[in-house]
């Protein structure tokens with residue numbers, strides 16, 4: 532794990548990249564910002580979490596780090612030990628956690644503990660959409676006051692640019708950097724169900740409403756039809772091994 536703390540004092544803000552080693556956009560964004568050697572007006576801790584997985588170009592070494600919390604300093608897997616170390620590094624901090632997906636090209640924010648503080652963090656990302664993922668328990672943002680951002684398609688330049696934009700905006704709104712930034716006025720979605728199964732082709736579009744009876748996935752001769760209206764989120768043909776993605780409702784403005 533690579534940790535770099537900037538500014539004076541004890542950080543109350545942490546930026547985490549590469550919980551998943553095959554999602555390099557957050558690392559690139561952090562490196563671009565730090566390369567400019569800017570004057571930080573608040574201390575910030577930057578963390579490249581799973582460096583070993585980054586080197587191997589894999590999501591994880593032994594198990595999914597974002598499903599390994601709270602972890603154990605003497606745990607039997609690389610990610611179990613890393614999870615414990617990461618939690619101690621972000622203790623007491625508001626967290627921005629940068630990811631990328633196979634599902635959607637534009638940044639969207641994920642919040643697990645919805646409260647005034649995490650709402651502020653979500654607005655600070657500048658993302659147009661925020662998803663309440665409390666239905667999916669266990670990630671880093673479930674362990675701290677934090678927001679995760681899915682920055683775009685994994686491994687693309689666009690995801691890197693999005694991650695950089697999100698990071699600069701976040702640091703600006705949170706008062707860590709004197710830079711052009713603006714709080715967003717995002718739309719809130721809430722995940723209420725998972726679509727399980729493997730080998731499905733997703734034929735809808737994320738954040739585009741699927742009506743009752745509409746076909747949204749197919750496999751061989753079989754199709755999946757909506758039993759009630761929903762918005763697909765993190766839904767993709769090849770994003771996960773055993774699920775297609777999630778179903779959400781649209782709540783309104785955050």
Ligand SMILES: [Zn+2]
Pocket residue numbers: 550551554630631
């Ligand atoms: Zn990820």
